[in-house]
Amino acid sequence: MPAVSTVNWTQLSYLVAAVLFIMGLKRMSSPVTAVSGVRWAGVGMLLATLATLAFMGASQLNLVLVIAAIAVGGIVAWVSGKRVAMTDMPQMIALYNGMGGGAAAAIAALQLYRGGEPNLVHVSVATIGGFIGSVSFSGSLIAFAKLQGLITRSVRFGGQKVLNATVLVAAAVFGVMTVMGMQTGLPVVSLFFAAALVLGIAMTLPIGGADMPVVISLYNALTGLAVGFEGFVLDNAAMIIAGTVVGAAGTLLTQLMAKAMNRSLGNVLFANFGETAVAGSGAQTGSQKPIEASDAGVMMAYAQKIIIVPGYGLAVAQAQHKVWELTQLLIDRGVNVRFAIQPVAGRMPGHMNVLLAEAGVPYDLISDLDEINAEFETADVALIIGANDVVNPDARTNKASPIYGMPILNADKARNVIVIKRGQGQGFSGIDNALFVLDQTRMLYGDAQAAVSQLIQAVKAAG
Amino acid sequence: MIDGVIALYIFMLAAFTGYEVISRVPVILHTPLMSGSNFVHGIVLVGAIVALAAADDTLMRVIGFLGVVLAAGNAVGGYVVTERMLKMFKSSGKK
Numbered sequence: 001m002p003a004v005s006t007v008n009w010t011q012l013s014y015l016v017a018a019v020l021f022i023m024g025l026k027r028m029s030s031p032v033t034a035v036s037g038v039r040w041a042g043v044g045m046l047l048a049t050l051a052t053l054a055f056m057g058a059s060q061l062n063l064v065l066v067i068a069a070i071a072v073g074g075i076v077a078w079v080s081g082k083r084v085a086m087t088d089m090p091q092m093i094a095l096y097n098g099m100g101g102g103a104a105a106a107i108a109a110l111q112l113y114r115g116g117e118p119n120l121v122h123v124s125v126a127t128i129g130g131f132i133g134s135v136s137f138s139g140s141l142i143a144f145a146k147l148q149g150l151i152t153r154s155v156r157f158g159g160q161k162v163l164n165a166t167v168l169v170a171a172a173v174f175g176v177m178t179v180m181g182m183q184t185g186l187p188v189v190s191l192f193f194a195a196a197l198v199l200g201i202a203m204t205l206p207i208g209g210a211d212m213p214v215v216i217s218l219y220n221a222l223t224g225l226a227v228g229f230e231g232f233v234l235d236n237a238a239m240i241i242a243g244t245v246v247g248a249a250g251t252l253l254t255q256l257m258a259k260a261m262n263r264s265l266g267n268v269l270f271a272n273f274g275e276t277a278v279a280g281s282g283a284q285t286g287s288q289k290p291i292e293a294s295d296a297g298v299m300m301a302y303a304q305k306i307i308i309v310p311g312y313g314l315a316v317a318q319a320q321h322k323v324w325e326l327t328q329l330l331i332d333r334g335v336n337v338r339f340a341i342q343p344v345a346g347r348m349p350g351h352m353n354v355l356l357a358e359a360g361v362p363y364d365l366i367s368d369l370d371e372i373n374a375e376f377e378t379a380d381v382a383l384i385i386g387a388n389d390v391v392n393p394d395a396r397t398n399k400a401s402p403i404y405g406m407p408i409l410n411a412d413k414a415r416n417v418i419v420i421k422r423g424q425g426q427g428f429s430g431i432d433n434a435l436f437v438l439d440q441t442r443m444l445y446g447d448a449q450a451a452v453s454q455l456i457q458a459v460k461a462a463g
Numbered sequence: 464m465i466d467g468v469i470a471l472y473i474f475m476l477a478a479f480t481g482y483e484v485i486s487r488v489p490v491i492l493h494t495p496l497m498s499g500s501n502f503v504h505g506i507v508l509v510g511a512i513v514a515l516a517a518a519d520d521t522l523m524r525v526i527g528f529l530g531v532v533l534a535a536g537n538a539v540g541g542y543v544v545t546e547r548m549l550k551m552f553k554s555s556g557k558k
Binding site: 025026034035041049052061063066070071072076077078082092093095096103104105107111137220223227228236241243244245246248250251343346349354358360366 | 478479480481485496502504505511513515518522524534537552553554
């Protein structure tokens with residue numbers, strides 16, 4: 001019978017934390033329990049951290065450094081996380097994710113610099129984890145910079161893939177040298193990490209902004225994996241479990257996103273579609289027909305069923321609150337109003353849901369593609385706000401279109417379509433939209449926020 | 464000490480768990496979920512703490528310090544933004 005004193009409290013806290021993480025993630029799968037889910041996971045994190053601090057037995061200097069580092073990282077992240085606007089959430093997630101990758105790489109670096117690891121398996125796993133963490137770190141920073149608008153161009157040049165391959169090979173060679181000869185020490189290990197960091201940058205730079213969500217999701221999965229690997233090196237079961245759970249979940253999430261965008265992961269990473277403007281194939285027949293806000297407002301006021309399709313343009317114009325105001329007016333008149341969201345609307349799958357939730361739109365009014373596509377046929381009005389490609393019927397019918405095959409919202413099946421759009425130009429991807437020239441489509445030109453305000457006035461005037 | 468084969472078992476079971484837990488999440492929660500899973504790998508913080516605690520020269524302390532700063536940023540930032548997003552989701556039933 002073991003004495004109580006042999007109970008390893010740190011390990012026990014890790015076990016509890018791992019359970020809380022998994023249950024927390026599970027609770028996040030429903031909007032009803034989601035907040036409690038993240039709090040459960042938070043309790044697990046706090047518990048594991050406190051137990052680690054209490055039982056690690058560090059020198060006084062190291063203990064001070066640990067506390068100082070937690071304070072610095074924690075406070076900066078707390079303040080930035082509280083302040084960031086909901087529209088900027090994707091790049092913030094990329095940034096925090098990159099930090100996790102960097103931390104995993106730092107753990108690997110410490111293990112490898114110290115050297116003297118007798119166990120070949122441990123050194124190999126530490127090296128691979130360090131490689132993945134480094135790529136995720138520098139790649140996520142580039143993704144952040146791109147979405148934040150710090151890097152506006154996608155850097156591409158001939159021989160880029162050759163360069164990337166060369167850097168990859170270099171990282172692999174230094175990695176193998178690190179594993180094989182621990183006594184080679186500092187220079188080789190440094191070169192290994194430098195090559196991995198450069199690879200993350202070189203891989204991410206050519207990828208266009210439209211594909212960034214898939215990349216961020218991929219790096220999220222990679223960081224999870226790196227954390228899992230370093231957990232093995234450190235004999236830390238909580239890190240192995242949490243890291244691997246995130247690695248697997250992130251991989252699934254990445255696949256779902258790529259599928260929703262009609263892109264394969266390989267395509268995203270190596271084909272540079274993101275903003276390669278494909279010239280609109282096949283001339284558009286017909287022309288765009290404008291409508292006044294007052295007429296559009298009357299049409300909506302006397303409709304029975306309206307489906308609103310919000311796109312990223314809505315968020316850019318900060319029109320979510322106005323749209324919810326308009327929706328409430330219409331609901332009070334007895335109109336059945338629903339929101340239809342294509343999975344990749346916004347900067348990231350589910351981003352648009354967050355933006356609508358921020359404006360106060362209840363989640364049960366919001367439907368995704370599969371739920372609502374059959375309902376467009378019975379809708380009197382489809383109101384498109386700042387969305388373009390996700391309602392382009394060419395994706396269903398025109399094999400020559402670059403977005404052919406992408407799952408879209410069938411807004412063209414509605415009896416009337418009103419499109420709020422800045423001007424007559426093409427959308428984000430530079431592809432012509434066949435929806436805009438249909439007989440039942442009317443264009444309401446202008447800034448989304450101003451246009452929706454006018455619609456609110458028009459609906460009120462309809463009495 | 465976690466034995467190699469035991470570690471493989473843990474990896475395998477955790478991978479299945481992650482896959483299953485996520486596969487039932489509705490699209491509307493994908494962004495908070497990515498953020499939430501991002502928070503969960505913030506557990507790297509405990510590893511970074513242990514690594515820095517064992518540091519015994521200046522170079523190691525610098526790397527370890529950076530690691531803990533980054534890990535704390537991952538954990539705290541991930542938690543704050545996830546909670547902020549999820550708190551906003553309301554149903555029309557309980558406005």
